[in-house]
Amino acid sequence: MLESQRVMTMGATTALTPEEQLANKYIVELKKAEYKTGILDPSTHSPGYHIFQLLSEVNKSPLFKALRTMPKGGVLHAHDTAICSTEYLIRLTYRENLWICTADEGCKAIAFRFSKEKPTLKAIAECSWEPMSEFRERRGEENVRRYLLRRFSMYPYSTFKSNNQAWNHFMSIFILLDGLLCYAPVWADYYYRALKEFYEDGVQYLELRSLLPELYCLGEKKLTINDTVQIYKDTLERYMAKNPNFIGSKLIYAPLRGVDPPVVEKYVETCVALNKQFPTFLVGFDLVGQEELGRPLIDFVDQLLKMPEHINFYFHAGETNWYGSTVDENLIDAVLLGTKRIGHGYAIIKHPFIMSLAKKLGIAVEVCPVSNQVLQLGQDYRNHPASHIICQDVPMVISSDDPSFWHALPLSHDFYFAFLGIAPMRADLRFLKCLAINSIKYSALTTPEKVIGIQKWHKQWIKWINEVIKTKGQLEPREDKSLKK
Template identity: 70%
Template sequence: MRRILRGTPGKIVQRYASSISRSLRNTTPTAYKILRNAVARVEQIGSLGYKLHLNERERAANEVIMDLKTAEIQRGLLDPAKFSPGHHIFTMLTKIKESPLFNILKSMPKGGVLHAHDTALCSTEFLIELTYRKNLWICITDEGCKAIGFRFSVEEPTMKAMEGCTWEPMESFRERRGEENVRQYLMQRFSMYPFSNFRSNNQAWIHFMGIFILLDGLLLYAPVWGDYYYNALKEFHEDGVQYLELRSLLPQLYCLNGEKLKISDTVALYKSEVKRFVSENPDFIGSKLIYAPLRGVEPKIVDDYVKTCVALNKKFPDFLVGFDLVGQEELGRPLIDFVEQLLKMPEHINFYFHAGETNWFGSSIDENLFDAILMGTKRIGHGYAITKHPFAMNLCKYLDIAIEVCPVSNQVLQLGQDYRSHPAALLIAENVPIVISSDDPSFWRATPLSHDFYFAFLGIGPWSADLRFLKSLAINSIKYSAMQDKEKPAAFKKWQNKWDVWVEEVAKLNNK
């Protein structure tokens, strides 16, 4: 057995793989330990971030981070009730804010968010601030107690959010119900919190989509739309995010007199707000747009989607750069229904398809993964079911297609409860390309990205996942972004500058 000491861990395992089952019981404890260490090492070598090298200051920062991570894990081993990734985020939001590990991750430059939806970005507090804007009306039912919709107008709006609701000036509604009562009510209506006990994925989605519908009249007012997006960039930036790719239905905005603007005006407003924000925050990399209309339509409508996307890309070639279809996969149509239409999309407009956001196996729903890959998607949104399809998973690895993992979203929308059982654990172990994103953080009262990083680091990744893991995720968010290759060096430089400062600040904690 002395020969087992020679060679790399991989060669050691390969050399003895055929005889392990026959000889293992006859080996010595020393030889067994050597072989076991080699097997464990081979598995680690293939995981996300393992091959990344840290410099001296990063190693010092890593000691601080791993001490904090180990402390949280040890507390969880002694008392599982104290381990946040084992519970629903809504029961742990207050506790997580007190976590030293979470606060270090919050300050960390995390690169970019590559999966987020435009009307679910800003904090609940900012949404409530918007309801104090002049000329806002609220449509109410249930004897004036239930909000159905909002609308900005000088006079009482003529359109109804739904049959049977009555318009009332927001100031009057607030006076009648009491300011604090209205604030608490809107806090509840503008998020999924604290509804953690939905009995099904469908129930969660019904409530989820209801928030989008409620917010439309508030956010689609053109002056608010620009302010909302600017504030979203501000909140993401404060959370350690330097780049944002957002998916948008590209709704028509409206003016105070009721006039509706063109879809191209919506894109132009986005672009102008990004330009303004970058000019005021030069360390911010920028933002790009993915046109993402709803998937629950007839194929002929997707033909129109494609034409719209081509026209908008022609007008905004450096900003509107991709296409997706969104909505609940179980109730929407599968991608295979739209292949004929989608293949008409010019190749320079990339696909970034939602696919496999489901617990089903062997259905047309999870098989969206096949069609997304075969149509050349550059990334896959969620991909929650991809570990059930090892060939598709290996194709993603071979073709360098990143999976946009959104841990908190998957939990709130009832795909899984314990982050330790999230399927992305296998993607991490196999080093399938992934990025961590937040999807709709506004609706879970989460930070723009830090909560998702926290759960990925502490719950989904292995105990041994360290600063190399975190750094790899940040790098991936730029590597797999929709930025052109010529744009990425400058983006990496902006991120690296902030990364080095953060590493130094964390490393100094090692001496305290």
């Protein structure tokens, strides 16, 4: 019975080469070591905690370090301005011509803007503009750095009494970053930097959901939404030229859901036009923002059905712990609308019919463990509903959503918690390999692109497997000998 259960579980039937089996022994050892103390004393088990409480501990974990170097495939669920490290964001604030608008006698950052002169722009709250350099001098460089490190994130732990409050702060970070990142030159650099950070974290492909804002230049000149996509595309080409082993990146146009149906009709038209101009780059559509507060998908059905067949939907749906609300029922409409993947799908286990459809139709659930925790859907990773998705072998990928806002790496922390907290104890390299392959299999890449993608990933994968075997040999010579028997 155990065996029949095991083979039904995600990744269980993934084949391993003899080399992979060797590496697997090491990965399993590392995992077991963390479990061992965890079972004896669950208060030491990291998946039982909020990531903010033990980020630095996790970073020291040998298992985490191994996962960090692992080629993990692609990230299929991430948002445009929430993907670079906070350190990089702070570095951006040193750029020339940046102004900051602050309130509460300079204690509260309200907005940023690049400008030759003092900006005339009205921010979302009363505030006064000053050059960033002056602000930094006045408040002290280290103070500003520490302030921004926190202000650009969801830290500290336990600030929020509910997921609505968490979402409020979450959205406020996006709003604050607007003026800093929507400056055309920075927009390009930010994306370039993201590709770099993702690649360094073992991610070779990025499917980005973007609001596609109209960017600005010095002198208030506004660019068009087509320029935004063009900048993305040019930047990607520049990055690919220098990093031929990178698989690539594609865009999902993902404007805000909190609008009226006629606006969604405009969204669809924009998406069609952009896809016409960038047919291989801008390939999908989604709506973003807290599902509870926006309208449910069902309100937009007429408009969404106007989307031509070749542009795919990748809807956020069921990012909630409500059961029987319009939010978790978005899952039904998403599937009826033909979504290719489900963003989050946290509530999917309350909808077994949708789960079985997802399995039959190959609709992958984009699980974002850390995001779900920080946005207060759940606490202990061992209770994450994805355990149930795994045991039913419903297609699943692990993504990071907005790693910037929780000071997490582009994908490693999510992999760590998924592997140690959500997956079964005996999930091993098969599970991890399956996750990596899934991230290409269920991506928006075309079939020929997927073939190349898998090749590029596999090349890195083999390299990594050999490194793991070598490292293991160095660290534990006795163990290595016993393997040779």
